[in-house]
Amino acid sequence: MKFEDYRISEDIKANLAKMELKRPTDIQFKSIPAILNKEDVLAIAQTGTGKTAAFAIPIVELLSRSRHADREAGIRCIVLVPTRELAIQISQSFERIAKGTGVKVFALYGGVDQDPQIERLSKQVDVLVTTPGRMFDLASQGHIYFDRVEVLVLDEADHMLALGFIKDIRDLIKYLPKRRQTLFFSATIDEEIKKLAYSLVHKPIRIQISPKDPVSKNVSHAVAHVEMDDKRFFLERLVTENPGIKILVFVRTKVRAERVKAAMERVHIDTVTIHSDKGQADRNAAMSMFRSGKCHILIATDISARGIDIPDVDMVVNYDLPDDPEFYVHRVGRTGRGKSKGQAVSFCSMEERPTLRQIEEYVTKPIKVLEIKRDDYEDTIDLSESKSHDWKTLMSKADEVDKIIAKKKRKKKK
Structure with missing residues (x-):
């Protein structure tokens, strides 16, 4: 089925065509x-599956069907999200889909x-995409009213719970029709x-x-x-061997983000950072530079980058392994979105190996290892010009090993 076959307005169909969205993903289709x-819908889907369009369309x-010129003003849809960046991103998606509809x-x-x-x-707002804090702040000042809300969307609900927003969510429900x-x-x-979802x-x-x-x-x-103190050398090499890619x-932390940025600056590699200590203007500027390709390296913490959909991210690097195995899936899901292919490389130090085992249990299988020969490892630290084992080759070899193992398993089954 194509979007042009849906019973939606011609304006929306034209907007989706401009966005190069022709067929719905599984979560959108359902x-x-x-x-x-x-x-009411309870939808569970992994990152990168097109959840935003699934509810925005x-x-x-x-809202456009029931919009009338003489309709009383008031917010008709609230989309509650955990982070500022996600609020900006989702509102932009809504705006692109709603162009020409009057919403x-x-x-x-x-x-x-x-x-x-x-x-x-004070002007017309049909869809309010918002974080809990500022919404309640302005509501308490009398600038937001909830009595005309027809639709409530909780997006990235698992992340909102992890950040302690459950009380905010329950408080909001008290004010909604x-x-x-x-x-x-x-x-x-x-x-x-599940308990929160079924209470709402x-x-x-x-849909799952x-x-x-x-x-x-x-x-x-x-x-x-890669040992902890050597990670900066391998990140440098990875960037150098893959010029121009995002x-x-x-x-793991905002302090680490700035330290890694400083380490890259010492070897003349431009980066931008995004974390909770950054002012919103700086965060917006960093995201804009990365999205536009003016800067090809973005260093981020989990909280600031969760749910962010940045087009054409070619590679994700887990400089530090996440403490929560679930965050590993969210991180690597920042690349390979939609129909695009992506790569993810994790640096694992000796002290992080227990964390790696937890991640492998969560993803239900071992993560393939990029074998680095001792000479190559030492050359990287010494900033050698040797390119005998570039990362693309290592990834390719790891894929070949996977194929050989899979082939052997099929033979055994026969």
Whole structure:
């Protein structure tokens, strides 16, 4: 089925065509009809599957159908998200889908002056994409009213729970009309998330897109055993051997982010960083530089980059392994999105090996190892010009090893 076959407005179809969206992904195919039918939806799908369009397309369609010039002003849809960057990203997606429909979208978040936001809220806002803190702040000042909300979307719900937003979510429900449509989107589900979801939705359509391998098939991921103090040399080599590609580097803390940036600057590699200590203007500037390709290396922490959809990320580097195995899946899911192919490389030090084992248990299989010969390892540290074992070759060899092992297993079964 193609988007042109859906019963949605011609404006939306034209906008999707401009976005080069022709056919729905699995989560879109299963979610859109239910949402158009005004059903509550509980959707679980891994990162990179197109969740935003899965709810944005039908919401814009529903709101545009019932929009009238004499309709009383008021927010009709609230999309609650955990981070500022995600609020910006989702609002931009809504705006692209809603162009020409008359549906107005606004992203609301903290870290910036509230006066321009208050001014914008005084005008037509149909869809408010917002973080909890600034929303409640302006609501308490009398600038936001919830009595006309028809649709509530909780996006990245698992991450909101991890950040302690459950009280904010429950507080919001008290102010919303009881007769509303609730859409609950999450990358994972456990007992806590399930309990919250079923307290918010009414007889929901449950949709779960969960392949056995939580890592997208479009992502080739591997690990290199590199000691903690040597990681900067291998990141330098990786960047040098892959000029011009977009690389998203994940570190564990904001302090580490700045240290890695400084280490790259010493070898004349330009990077930008994004973490919670950065002001919103600096975070927006860093994202803009990375998205546009003005800077090809973005160093980020998990919280700041969770859920961010940056087009054409060629490679993810786990400079530090994440403490939570689930975060590994979210990190590597920043590449290989949609139909694109991507690569992910993790640097694992000796002290991180227990964490690696936990990650392998979570993804249900061993992660292929990039074998680095001792001479090659030492050459990298010494900033040698040797290119005898570049990373692309190592990834290719690891893929070949996987194929040989799979072939042997098939023979044994016969």
